[in-house]
Amino acid sequence: MAIVLTCAKLKRYPLIELQNISAATLKFLVLLIILLPPECFAQFNISGRILNQADSKPIANSNVFLSNATIGSKTADNGTFTLHQIKPGKYELVVSIVGYEPFNKFITVENNNIELPDVMLLPKTIALKEVNIKYRKDPNREKYYGWFKEEFLGISQQARDCKILNPDVLDLDYDEAGNKLTASSDDFLEIENDALGYQIKYLLTNFSFENKDEKKIYYQGPVLFQRLNGSAEQEKRWQKNREEVYENSPMHFLRSAVEDCIKEEGFRVQEYSAYANPQRPSDSLINTRLSYYTNLKNQGSSQRDSLSYWRRKLRLPKIVYKLQPSPLSKKDIVRPTDKPGQYALSRNNNWLYVAYNKNHHFHINDQTSYLYNRNNTENTLVKFNAPEAFFNISGIISNPYSVIFYGVWGRNRVANMLPLDYQPMK
Numbered sequence: 001m002a003i004v005l006t007c008a009k010l011k012r013y014p015l016i017e018l019q020n021i022s023a024a025t026l027k028f029l030v031l032l033i034i035l036l037p038p039e040c041f042a043q044f045n046i047s048g049r050i051l052n053q054a055d056s057k058p059i060a061n062s063n064v065f066l067s068n069a070t071i072g073s074k075t076a077d078n079g080t081f082t083l084h085q086i087k088p089g090k091y092e093l094v095v096s097i098v099g100y101e102p103f104n105k106f107i108t109v110e111n112n113n114i115e116l117p118d119v120m121l122l123p124k125t126i127a128l129k130e131v132n133i134k135y136r137k138d139p140n141r142e143k144y145y146g147w148f149k150e151e152f153l154g155i156s157q158q159a160r161d162c163k164i165l166n167p168d169v170l171d172l173d174y175d176e177a178g179n180k181l182t183a184s185s186d187d188f189l190e191i192e193n194d195a196l197g198y199q200i201k202y203l204l205t206n207f208s209f210e211n212k213d214e215k216k217i218y219y220q221g222p223v224l225f226q227r228l229n230g231s232a233e234q235e236k237r238w239q240k241n242r243e244e245v246y247e248n249s250p251m252h253f254l255r256s257a258v259e260d261c262i263k264e265e266g267f268r269v270q271e272y273s274a275y276a277n278p279q280r281p282s283d284s285l286i287n288t289r290l291s292y293y294t295n296l297k298n299q300g301s302s303q304r305d306s307l308s309y310w311r312r313k314l315r316l317p318k319i320v321y322k323l324q325p326s327p328l329s330k331k332d333i334v335r336p337t338d339k340p341g342q343y344a345l346s347r348n349n350n351w352l353y354v355a356y357n358k359n360h361h362f363h364i365n366d367q368t369s370y371l372y373n374r375n376n377t378e379n380t381l382v383k384f385n386a387p388e389a390f391f392n393i394s395g396i397i398s399n400p401y402s403v404i405f406y407g408v409w410g411r412n413r414v415a416n417m418l419p420l421d422y423q424p425m426k
Contacts, residue, residue: 044109047082048116050075050095054123062097062121063188063201067104067222068396068420087421090341090392094222096203098187099124104222108340124186144172148183151209151217153191154413158245161195162415170204183207185221192228193415196245197238199226202414217413220400225419243424245416248356248378250409251395258343258393260330266358269333271324272351272368272381280316290314321368323353337390342398344388352382356408371407380407394420 050059058079065072066083069091075081088109093116095103100121107114138144145167153159169185188201205221230238246252247266256265280286293307333352335344345352355362355378363378370376382403389402397403404410 043085043087044111045082045084045113046086046093046107046109046116047080047113048119049079050081050119050121051079052100052123053120056120059097059100059121062095062100063224064093064095065201065222065224067092067094067224068394070225070227070419070421072224072226089394090339092222094203094224095119095121096188096222097121102203102205102222138172140174141172144174144181145170147181147209148172148207151181152183152207152219152413153415154411156412156416158193158195158241159413159415161193163192163194165190165192179210179212181207181209188224191414194228195238195415196242196418197228197230197234198419199228200224200414200417201226216404218401219414223417239425242418242422245412246418246422246424247358248380248408249412249416249418250397250405251418251420251422253354253356254343254345254391254395254397255393257330257334257345258395262329263327263360266356266360268355268360268362269328270326270353270355271328271332271347272321272353273324273348274319274321274350277317277320279313280318281313286310286314321351323368328352341393342390343393344390345382345403346384346388349384349387351384354380354382354409356380371410376407378408380405380409382409392420396420 048064050062050064051057052059058075058077060075060077060079062075062079063072064075064081064083066086071083071086073081073083086109088111090106090108093105093107100123103119103121105116105119107116148170149164149167153162153164166187166189169187169189171184171186173182174180175182183204184206185202185204187203189204191200191202193200201224203221203223204219207219208217210216228234228238252265253262253267253269256262256267262269289310290307293310297307328347333345333347335346336342337344353368357363357378368381371379371381382405384403386399386402390398392398
């Protein structure tokens with residue numbers, strides 16, 4: 001699932017028409033090509049065969065793809081497949097077909113083609129048709145589907161141009177007591193994103209939306225991106241929209257952090273620290289004082305001011321948060337792991353406040369309430385559910401449950417997703 005970003009930087013420069021360049025410039029370009037490492041140009045294949053574990057027979061027409069990328073294929077009648085033009089990096093290979101359990105395997109492409117051992121798929125015991133009949137009998141399905149669609153695709157401008165083509169594959173369930181909607185799919189959920197020019201095939205393994213004490217949404221599953229074919233005008237619009245979505249995105253931020261160019265890429269990241277409220281005494285002291293002055297009041301003593309004072313202390317928050325003014329750099333928030341191409345994001349068990357403006361004109365400094373304003377186009381608060389959030393060199397977070405985004409990134413969903421092999425043109 002990784003791409004060598006040392007080469008990607010070259011794609012950030014405008015294309016040059018060779019017929020208009022000088023001899024000196026041409027010599028420079030030739031020298032640059034000579035000096036670049038071979039892996040910048042190398043592309044390799046992954047091939048293998050898919051078999052039924054029950055009888056070792058080949059499985060035709062199964063989907064084989066690299067998750068979160070635009071590289072995928074189907075198996076032939078003899079169960080074989082080949083994925084072409086893969087750059088060096090780490091990827092998640094996924095095999096999926098209706099009636100079988102999905103298969104996934106992490107693969108590192110280095111400097112050679114990869115021939116995988118036979119992949120054995122385990123047949124499922126429940127028929128998809130029987131499950132779909134059960135779903136359609138739910139009288140509240142349309143209401144649940146409306147909730148799912150808004151939370152899964154998002155409420156951005158791009159979401160308005162997205163269409164789910166086969167909603168019947170969804171298994172929707174609502175827990176009224178917990179106010180929690182869950183969803184999954186046995187087959188690809190197919191989404192046409194006319195805003196970014198992709199057909200998205202999402203194998204939704206887990207989706208949950210809670211709206212109780214606070215709004216929480218999680219979704220997870222392998223994704224295959226397929227580029228839509230369009231006119232020259234459409235292609236131009238799609239490219240423009242992709243670059244706009246990429247600019248203030250987790251992918252762009254994490255790639256910038258790995259390359260140690262957070263500031264240069266238009267981001268400012270600060271620590272949002274939590275600490276015990278110095279204005280609030282301990283619970284034990286508050287409760288002791290409340291009990292003491294309540295007893296005095298019951299005995300006829302005039303201790304209203306003291307009792308009111310300790311009641312105010314009780315209402316104070318135990319934890320207060322403060323935005324630290326100093327911007328953070330790569331060394332403050334990112335560390336490499338023992339796995340090639342994988343990094344860890346964290347900040348001393350505190351949160352991160354990320355602002356983006358490509359002109360470095362940041363408008364909001366510490367008003368966290370502004371995060372939820374629809375006019376907020378800059379700021380995101382990153383809350384950690386785990387000590388660290390692991391991500392790969394392409395800027396894809398391995399476990400989406402490890403973080404919660406509030407603000408701009410929190411509003412963006414599947415409609416704003418880009419494949420891991422996406423690179424901006426400029």
